[in-house]
Amino acid sequence: xxxxxxxxxxxxxxxxxxxxxxxxxxxxxxxxxxxxxxxxxxxxxxxxxxxxxxxxxxxxxxxxxxxxxxxxxxxxxxxxxxxxxxxxxxxxxxxxxxxxxxxxxxxxxxxxxxxxxxxxxxxxxxxxxxxxxxxxxxxxxxxxxxxxxxxxxxxxxxxxxxxxxxxxxxxxxxxxxxxxxxxxxxxxxxxxxxxxxxxxxxxxxxxxxxxxxxxxxxxxxxxxxxxxxxxxxxxxxxxxxxxxxxxxxxxxxxxxxxxxxxxxxxxxxxxxxxxxxxxxxxxxxxxxxxxxxxxxxxxxxxxxxxxxxxxxxxxxxxxx
Amino acid sequence: xxxxxxxxxxxxxxxxxxxxxxxxxxxxxxxxxxxxxxxxxxxxxxxxxxxxxxxxxxxxxxxxxxxxxxxxxxxxxxxxxxxxxxxxxxxxxxxxxxxxxxxxxxxxxxxxxxxxxxxxxxxxxxxxxxxxxxxxxxxxxxxxxxxxxxxxxxxxxxxxxxxxxxxxxxxxxxxxxxxxxxxxxxxxxxxxxxxxxxxxxxxxxxxxxxxxxxxxxxxxxxxxxxxxxxxxxxxxxxxxxxxxxxxxxxxxxxxx
Numbered sequence: 071x072x073x074x075x076x077x078x079x080x081x082x083x084x085x086x087x088x089x090x091x092x093x094x095x096x097x098x099x100x101x102x103x104x105x106x107x108x109x110x111x112x113x114x115x116x117x118x119x120x121x122x123x124x125x126x127x128x129x130x131x132x133x134x135x136x137x138x139x140x141x142x143x144x145x146x147x148x149x150x151x152x153x154x155x156x157x158x159x160x161x162x163x164x165x166x167x168x169x170x171x172x173x174x175x176x177x178x179x180x181x182x183x184x185x186x187x188x189x190x191x192x193x194x195x196x197x198x199x200x201x202x203x204x205x206x207x208x209x210x211x212x213x214x215x216x217x218x219x220x221x222x223x224x225x226x227x228x229x230x231x232x233x234x235x236x237x238x239x240x241x242x243x244x245x246x247x248x249x250x251x252x253x254x255x256x257x258x259x260x261x262x263x264x265x266x267x268x269x270x271x272x273x274x275x276x277x278x279x280x281x282x283x284x285x286x287x288x289x290x291x292x293x294x295x296x297x298x299x300x301x302x303x304x305x306x307x308x309x310x311x312x313x314x315x316x317x318x319x320x321x322x323x324x325x326x327x328x329x330x331x332x333x334x335x336x337x338x339x340x341x342x343x344x345x346x347x348x349x350x351x352x353x354x355x356x357x358x359x360x361x362x363x364x365x366x367x368x369x370x371x372x373x374x375x376x377x378x379x380x381x382x383x384x385x386x387x388x389x390x
Numbered sequence: 391x392x393x394x395x396x397x398x399x400x401x402x403x404x405x406x407x408x409x410x411x412x413x414x415x416x417x418x419x420x421x422x423x424x425x426x427x428x429x430x431x432x433x434x435x436x437x438x439x440x441x442x443x444x445x446x447x448x449x450x451x452x453x454x455x456x457x458x459x460x461x462x463x464x465x466x467x468x469x470x471x472x473x474x475x476x477x478x479x480x481x482x483x484x485x486x487x488x489x490x491x492x493x494x495x496x497x498x499x500x501x502x503x504x505x506x507x508x509x510x511x512x513x514x515x516x517x518x519x520x521x522x523x524x525x526x527x528x529x530x531x532x533x534x535x536x537x538x539x540x541x542x543x544x545x546x547x548x549x550x551x552x553x554x555x556x557x558x559x560x561x562x563x564x565x566x567x568x569x570x571x572x573x574x575x576x577x578x579x580x581x582x583x584x585x586x587x588x589x590x591x592x593x594x595x596x597x598x599x600x601x602x603x604x605x606x607x608x609x610x611x612x613x614x615x616x617x618x619x620x621x622x623x624x625x626x627x628x629x630x631x632x633x634x635x636x637x638x639x640x641x642x643x644x645x646x
Contacts, residue, residue, distance in 0.1 A: 111613070111614075112608075112612060112613060113612055114611060114612040118608075118610050118611050118612045118629075119610075119612070121391050121392040121393070122392065122393075122394055142623055142624050143614065143617070143624060145619075146604060146616070146617050146618065146619075147604075147605060148614075148615055148617070149605055149606075149607055149613070149615035149616070150605075151439070151440060151441050153437070153438065153440075154440055155440065156440065156441065156607060158607075158613070158615060160613070160614045160615065163614050163617070163624055306440060307440075355607075357608065357612065358441065358442075358607045358608040358609075358612070358613055359432070359440065359441065359442060360394070361394060361483065361608075361610065362394060
């Protein structure tokens with residue numbers, strides 16, 4: 071919280087006799103100033119949004135999926151709008167871990183929020199290599215291990231759809247990575263609970279869910295798929311009920327903290343995930359529609375707690 | 391610096407069946423806007439539309455705090471925008487992208503269809519530098535060149551129509567004055583047109599800038615959806631473009 075904001079809050083508390091609300095939550099041993107984080111791949115490295123919001127208002131930023139080598143991603147077109155949602159097939163375009171550490175990290179390391187790196191790969195060795203390099207960065211307190219990207223041919227979701235494979239990659243990364251390890255799960259499975267339990271067993275400190283739902287859309291005029299890759303990942307408000315359900319199921323099945331995401335665009339959406347058991351949430355696609363939406367959600371959570379006389383947001387986490 | 395803010399529509403003008411122009415006013419001074427930059431417009435009250443729509447900036451009047459968007463009705467989003475009236479508000483993220491360089495002392499601006507939109511403000515910016523461009527506007531018919539007279543104070547205006555209803559009959563690249571010795575070419579319009587213009591420019595060694603319009607989600611370089619292939623790999627059209635030096639685009643000039 072910046073000084074001006076603290077002052078404003080203090081003033082309001084004095085004038086209106088409001089409750090001081092604690093929005094701070096914990097993921098493993100990391101304290102977030104509030105539960106609102108940004109989802110990987112929807113917020114760049116944070117810098118893209120600095121014109122619009124004070125990044126220090128956020129609980130956390132999860133930066134773009136990072137791989138061992140620089141990746142070009144899939145060919146254009148790699149986006150299609152669908153009812154209350156969109157399909158993407160970006161395919162992990164990123165600068166690669168070395169450039170990230172050398173060029174991007176120095177630019178973003180002093181942003182006053184918790185910065186996580188989403189770690190991706192095509193092989194266990196690649197995941198470990200990236201995690202090891204990120205482990206060296208002082209101001210990155212954790213990683214989000216992406217075993218759920220639906221848009222890459224090798225690896226990605228392949229690791230996240232099988233409990234044994236998921237456990238294997240988590241165990242390997244756990245050996246080389248010493249800080250908070252969040253594992254991002256795919257919804258494209260028969261039982262997300264089985265995967266969540268497997269990665270918990272393998273040493274994950276937290277799980278985040280859901281990554282995008284595998285989908286497809288066809289341009290009937292041109293008689294061909296909209297995406298160059300035919301299929302892609304569905305995100306946006308349309309996936310939210312699926313995500314809330316999965317977060318609720320997983321939160322009841324594991325001991326480690328759950329981070330919820332999938333279609334969150336308002337404070338009420340965020341509250342659904344918190345009540346379903348998420349200790350923190352990530353805002354994704356909504357950043358594209360309104361680059362200030364994350365701060366509006368933080369303010370909305372504060373307002374909700376005021377209205378309901380809740381002085382600690384943790385009191386409503388997992389009440390369902 | 392980019393902004394997200396509400397504008398009020400102060401003028402709505404229908405331009406034939408397929409186009410309309412919205413002039414938007416903001417209570418505050420507008421930030422500096424480069425010719426070729428665009429806005430991301432929020433589309434409200436439309437079930438089919440979730441994402442903003444990128445629309446190029448047609449004109450800017452800094453003294454009146456207004457900017458004008460020229461919109462072609464192509465789908466659900468633009469159809470919904472067409473229902474807006476004077477007095478309505480419109481939420482914009484702007485100014486976005488990387489505009490034209492304003493290089494050259496004898497430039498040619500080539501526009502086709504909705505691609506003529508950024509060329510008006512571009513022509514004005516050239517005039518501010520003391521340069522009067524040649525402006526070549528093309529369309530299948532006269533009706534599909536929605537703005538004509540507005541260009542006339544800012545340069546020599548030429549027309550090409552495929553049916554010969556205005557100017558010379560044929561494509562812009564067949565116009566007799568297309569081949570004059572220009573020292574810079576800027577083009578925006580249908581991809582086949584821009585490719586033909588770009589190929590000619592490269593062949594003659596004339597610097598050429600093209601303005602691309604890939605499908606976008608965020609408009610600020612975060613989602614990486616709108617990429618185009620360049621000699622330096624995939625680049626976001628929204629952030630590194632929409633205006634590119636044609637020689638930096640990979641495979642753009644190939645006939646496909």
